[in-house]
Amino acid sequence: MSTAHKFLTMFEAIGLFIAVVGVILAIASRFSGRRGDRVVAAAFLLPTVALISVGLVYPGLKTIYQSFYNAAGNAFIGIDNYRTIFGDPDQRTVLRNTVLWVVITPFVATAVGLLYAILVDKARVEALAKALIFLPMAISFVGAGIIWKFVYEFRPDQQGIKQTGLLNEILVKLGGSPHQFLINSPWNTVFLIIVMIWIQAGFAMTVLSASIKAIPEDIVEAARLDGVRAWGMFRYVTVPSIRPALIVVLTTIGIGTLKVFDIVRTMTGGQFDTSVVANEFYSQSFRSNNQGLGAALAVLLFVLVVPIVAYNVRQLRSSEGR
Amino acid sequence: MSATTGDAVLPVTSTPSIAALDAAGGKLKKRLTSPWASLAAVLLAFLWTAPTFGLLVTSFRPKAAIDDSGWWNFVAHPSFTLDNYRQALSSNGGGLGTFFVNSAVITIPAVLIPIALASLAAYAFAWIEFKGRNLLFVCVFALQIVPIQVTLIPLLSLYVKAGLAGTFWTIWLSHAMFGLPLAIFLLHNFMKEIPRELVEAARMDGAGHVQIFFKVLMPLLTPALAAFGIFQFLWVWNDLLVALTFAGGTPDVAPLTVALANLSGTQGTAWQLLSAGAFISMVIPVLVFLSLQRFFVRGLLAGGLKG
Numbered sequence: 109m110s111t112a113h114k115f116l117t118m119f120e121a122i123g124l125f126i127a128v129v130g131v132i133l134a135i136a137s138r139f140s141g142r143r144g145d146r147v148v149a150a151a152f153l154l155p156t157v158a159l160i161s162v163g164l165v166y167p168g169l170k171t172i173y174q175s176f177y178n179a180a181g182n183a184f185i186g187i188d189n190y191r192t193i194f195g196d197p198d199q200r201t202v203l204r205n206t207v208l209w210v211v212i213t214p215f216v217a218t219a220v221g222l223l224y225a226i227l228v229d230k231a232r233v234e235a236l237a238k239a240l241i242f243l244p245m246a247i248s249f250v251g252a253g254i255i256w257k258f259v260y261e262f263r264p265d266q267q268g269i270k271q272t273g274l275l276n277e278i279l280v281k282l283g284g285s286p287h288q289f290l291i292n293s294p295w296n297t298v299f300l301i302i303v304m305i306w307i308q309a310g311f312a313m314t315v316l317s318a319s320i321k322a323i324p325e326d327i328v329e330a331a332r333l334d335g336v337r338a339w340g341m342f343r344y345v346t347v348p349s350i351r352p353a354l355i356v357v358l359t360t361i362g363i364g365t366l367k368v369f370d371i372v373r374t375m376t377g378g379q380f381d382t383s384v385v386a387n388e389f390y391s392q393s394f395r396s397n398n399q400g401l402g403a404a405l406a407v408l409l410f411v412l413v414v415p416i417v418a419y420n421v422r423q424l425r426s427s428e429g430r
Numbered sequence: 431m432s433a434t435t436g437d438a439v440l441p442v443t444s445t446p447s448i449a450a451l452d453a454a455g456g457k458l459k460k461r462l463t464s465p466w467a468s469l470a471a472v473l474l475a476f477l478w479t480a481p482t483f484g485l486l487v488t489s490f491r492p493k494a495a496i497d498d499s500g501w502w503n504f505v506a507h508p509s510f511t512l513d514n515y516r517q518a519l520s521s522n523g524g525g526l527g528t529f530f531v532n533s534a535v536i537t538i539p540a541v542l543i544p545i546a547l548a549s550l551a552a553y554a555f556a557w558i559e560f561k562g563r564n565l566l567f568v569c570v571f572a573l574q575i576v577p578i579q580v581t582l583i584p585l586l587s588l589y590v591k592a593g594l595a596g597t598f599w600t601i602w603l604s605h606a607m608f609g610l611p612l613a614i615f616l617l618h619n620f621m622k623e624i625p626r627e628l629v630e631a632a633r634m635d636g637a638g639h640v641q642i643f644f645k646v647l648m649p650l651l652t653p654a655l656a657a658f659g660i661f662q663f664l665w666v667w668n669d670l671l672v673a674l675t676f677a678g679g680t681p682d683v684a685p686l687t688v689a690l691a692n693l694s695g696t697q698g699t700a701w702q703l704l705s706a707g708a709f710i711s712m713v714i715p716v717l718v719f720l721s722l723q724r725f726f727v728r729g730l731l732a733g734g735l736k737g
Contacts, residue, residue: 109682111531117598118535122542129546137640145558148639152554153566155547156610162588163607164573167581174583220474227471239720240475243482246719247712248668250687254694254708255481258488258701272500272701274484306478311730318731367577370670374691389579390671399583406579417575 128155168410174403181399189404199388205297206384209304209368210412214361217305218354221312225320226342238317242310249307253374256303260289293381300382303371308364312357319353320346352424359420363413385409489514489705496701514706524703526710528681529689533667533711535598536685540605540666541659547606548613548658549651553643555614556621557629567618574611581608582675589676598683600676608672609662619732620654621647657729660722667715686711 109117132155136148178185193199221241228237244252261273265285271277276286289299323346331345347354369386376382378391385405393402487501492511499507517523519530554560555567589600624647632642670687677683679692690707697703719726 111528114531114535114598118539121539121599121602125539125543125546129550132550133640137638139638144638146560149554149558149560149563152550152558152639156551156570156614157566159547159603159607160570160573160610163585163604164576164581164611167584167588168576170584171580224471224474227467227474231468231471237471237475239723241478242723243716243719244478246664246715247482248670248687248715250668250670250691250694251708251712254690254704255485257694257698258485258705259481261701270499272496274480274500274502277500277502306481309478314727314730318727363575367579369579370687370691373670374694377695386577386579390674393583394675403583406577406582409577410575410580413575413577 171403171406174399175407177400177403179396179398179400185400189400190408192401193404193408201381202383202385202388205382206366208297209301209365209384210362212298212301213304213308213365214358217308217361218312218316218357220305220309221314221357222316222354224309225313225317226346229317229320238313241313244307245310247307249368249370250374252303252307253371256299256306257290257375260299262286262288262290290376290382291380296376296380297382300371300375303375304365304368308361312361315353315357316350319350323349355420355423359416362416366409366412366416385412485705485708488701489709491702493702496705514702515710518703518706518710524689524693524707525681526686526689526707529684529686530710532677532681532683533685533687533714536601536605536673536683537663537666539598539602540609541662543602543606544609544613544662545655545659548610548617549643549648549655551610551614552617552621553639553647555618557642557647558639570611570614574615578608578671582671586675595676596678596680596683601673601683601685604672604676605662605666605669609665613658613662616658616729616732617651617654620651624650653725653728654732656722656725657732660718660726661729663718664715 132151136151139145139147174181175189176184176186178188193203224237224241228234231237247255258272259274260276261271262276263269263271263273263286265280271280271286273286273289275289279286290296327345327349328341331341336344367386368384369390372378372382372384372387373390378384378387383391385408389402389405389409392398392405484501487504488496490510490512491501491504492509492513495503495507495509519525519527521528551570555563555570585604586595586600589595594600594603628646629642632646637645667685668687669685670691673685673688674691677685677688679688686707690704690711693700693707694704
């Protein structure tokens with residue numbers, strides 16, 4: 109397809125879509141007053157409900173159903189796929205890695221974000237300082253994966269060969285020998301997690317920084333008059349005041365981390381014992397053609413997300429009730 | 431539930447005027463900013479910037495230099511070339527030029543469609559009374575948490591049956607579907623903040639829903655639309671999974687991310703290609719992000735981040 113043809117297709121699609129919205133608005137504008145409300149509501153909601161039903165509800169239910177079927181999807185096998193996930197040694201590694209990701213990433217990213225937000229709060233170059241940490245959020249996970257793959261780049265330890273990866277150069281300069289950061293298990297998973305922390309710290313910092321700025325000044329002033337020092341201020345004023353924001357940040361990063369796929373795929377392809385549930389889902393579904401196991405892994409992701417969200421909603425409600 | 435849940439996800443509902451805070455916090459600043467704190471901040475900023483900076487420098491170094499020594503040598507042995515970018519874009523090198531076009535063609539409709547549909551739906555949820563409204567809204571809200579992985583395979587077979595497989599339509603529609611719950615949630619929150627009297631007054635004057643929507647609400651909603659627009663833009667432009675599933679790797683429809691991920695898999699040591707390619711894929715989102723940052727932050731604080 110030529111470039112011109114592609115753009116033509118795009119404008120056709122946008123045109124078609126504008127026509128659909130136009131028809132909806134035309135229908136809606138013919139009904140006025142309270143009696144027409146139901147018609148207008150139906151017209152406004154129809155496209156959304158249709159797209160969501162076809163794109164989210166039906167596929168979701170279908171996947172749950174598929175997860176009880178075999179690799180080819182033609183024989184019912186009960187919970188065997190789930191048994192595989194929890195019993196097979198390879199799958200257990202996948203689970204272990206996923207737990208590592210979900211436990212480490214939110215806490216470290218939030219800690220770094222919070223620390224940085226406090227450090228640069230009201231500094232002269234605050235906006236610039238924040239932008240530096242914030243920028244990785246605009247980059248794709250694929251791009252971030254490549255950036256860090258280069259940091260971890262390994263060259264064999266031989267005469268005349270210089271390291272081109274930053275981390276190995278530092279190791280060698282310190283008198284050590286170069287390390288295969290992405291290959292040696294289990295630490296390679298930690299080095300992948302660092303990439304996610306690098307991306308998410310900016311998100312944590314932004315939300316927490318806004319939250320810190322919203323702490324009423326009289327509370328801070330009162331604490332200071334009571335002789336509270338920097339650490340006490342952090343422990344007894346800052347953290348309790350921004351608790352709801354902290355929970356939102358932790359859970360949001362947790363959910364995002366659970367679904368991480370691009371980083372693993374770009375940097376190791378899930379080899380060397382680095383696969384996680386979201387990556388394993390892709391490999392099983394599209395590489396190994398094991399539809400049943402792939403579906404079960406997707407359902408597992410869904411099941412793991414639910415308690416995090418439930419916790420989030422409960423915490424926020426109780427903090428609102430206070 | 432609808433109203434409280436909406437507000438519940440706002441950790442910071444109203445930020446007091448920054449200027450007032452700065453004035454009051456003047457003293458605090460002196461207390462907290464010790465030399466150690468500044469040092470720690472600079473160190474963190476350096477750690478966070480060095481990886482990107484290293485690859486950026488690398489993308490402008492000749493291949494021989496890249497293979498011979500680390501990027502930090504560029505100060506001692508400066509050399510500069512645009513060949514890497516030329517090679518990455520050209521069709522007999524990385525071929526990223528074609529994929530760049532695909533990324534643009536994918537992203538524009540995939541941002542516009544959910545914005546328009548979600549504004550209609552959010553309006554209905556916020557300002558029209560009808561039976562089952564709260565239940566339906568809660569359902570849409572809850573669907574935000576469905577991981578897209580759960581939907582991919584059945585959706586793919588639907589596309590195959592409909593004869594859409596391998597076209598841009600699969601990606602446009604998928605991103606629209608996946609983006610709608612968040613878009614409706616965000617826009618509904620913003621719409622609810624608009625004073626009731628404003629809408630009621632327009633209604634008294636005989637304005638119908640369509641007029642209220644365009645004349646009263648739209649102008650006030652610009653920041654919200656911009657906020658979601660940036661989320662969706664970054665999400666779509668940077669997406670790998672959806673594109674990989676529905677577009678495969680063909681130069682006909684696949685976006686930059688797919689091409690770059692493949693390049694990383696097949697030519698993992700061709701850093702002259704990978705470094706230039708990475709920055710070709712980053713330049714648009716970074717520009718959009720920097721120029722519209724304030725809308726992005728506002729959206730973040732209103733609870734909009736897709737996990």
